[in-house]
Amino acid sequence: MPKVVDHERYRKELLNGCAELFAQKGYGSITMRQIAEGLSVSTGTLYHYFESKETIFVQLVQELCEQDISSFLAQAPEAKTLEARLQAIMDFVFMHLQHYQQQLLLWVDFFQQTQKEGHEQVNFLRQVWNRSRDALTEYLQLSDAAMADFLMVFIDGLIVQYIYNRETQDANWLQHQSQLMIQMIVSYEQSSAQA
Numbered sequence: 228m229p230k231v232v233d234h235e236r237y238r239k240e241l242l243n244g245c246a247e248l249f250a251q252k253g254y255g256s257i258t259m260r261q262i263a264e265g266l267s268v269s270t271g272t273l274y275h276y277f278e279s280k281e282t283i284f285v286q287l288v289q290e291l292c293e294q295d296i297s298s299f300l301a302q303a304p305e306a307k308t309l310e311a312r313l314q315a316i317m318d319f320v321f322m323h324l325q326h327y328q329q330q331l332l333l334w335v336d337f338f339q340q341t342q343k344e345g346h347e348q349v350n351f352l353r354q355v356w357n358r359s360r361d362a363l364t365e366y367l368q369l370s371d372a373a374m375a376d377f378l379m380v381f382i383d384g385l386i387v388q389y390i391y392n393r394e395t396q397d398a399n400w401l402q403h404q405s406q407l408m409i410q411m412i413v414s415y416e417q418s419s420a421q422a
Contacts, residue, residue, distance in 0.1 A: 238276045241266055242287050250329050254284060255340040284337055285351045291330065292355045295323075296362045303366065309416055312367050313378075313409045320382055321401065324389050331386050370419050374412050381408045 248257060248265040259280050263270040277283045299319050306312040320327065334352060356379065363375040385401060 234276075239290065241268070241273070241276055242283070242290050245283050245287050246291065249284065249287070249333055254280075254333060254337040281341070288334070288351065288355055292358055296359065300362075300366065309367060309369075310409055310413050313412060316363070316367075316378070317405045317409070320385070321405075324386065327382070327386050328389050331383065332390075369412075370416060374415060378408070378412065 244266045245262060248262055252261065257280070259273060260270055262280065262283065263273045266273070273283075277286070299316070302319070303315050304311070306315055338352070360372060360375045360379060363369075363378060364372045367375065367378075369375055381404075385404065388401065388404075
């Protein structure tokens, strides 16, 4: 009897394996052949599931976004206040800061490589941003999605500080910045509710 393969599950397994390969080599440096070797599959198998390295990367980013959202929501507390919900998000980010640093560096590498080649395929990054913003807006119960944008810009800034080695030299600084951001958003939401 022939082996039954769940193609969608296998495609996701390949994608998950690609995350580490992209992290090790960078988007610009790795080839489809190297990806296939790293996954221990033939290049034909890889091309059966993905038409190009760019296709792999786009699907990987979308998959990582959904995994991050699901992972956070699965462990997020039932917080009654906006401040507590914001703190839960920041705790999650701090717990996974290295993971998010790796993602940010890959997104920048992809952007640089595709701009050099003249591709206009970075719209999916905006879609991932919008998906994340919408999930944050809903979880936080914000009246203005622009505040979720603000939160995401803030988190990206913290990730850059982590790249600058700020976390290992001054962990209190990151916590202090986080508390300032939480106070800003809570104050904004309170003033919006009163207006």
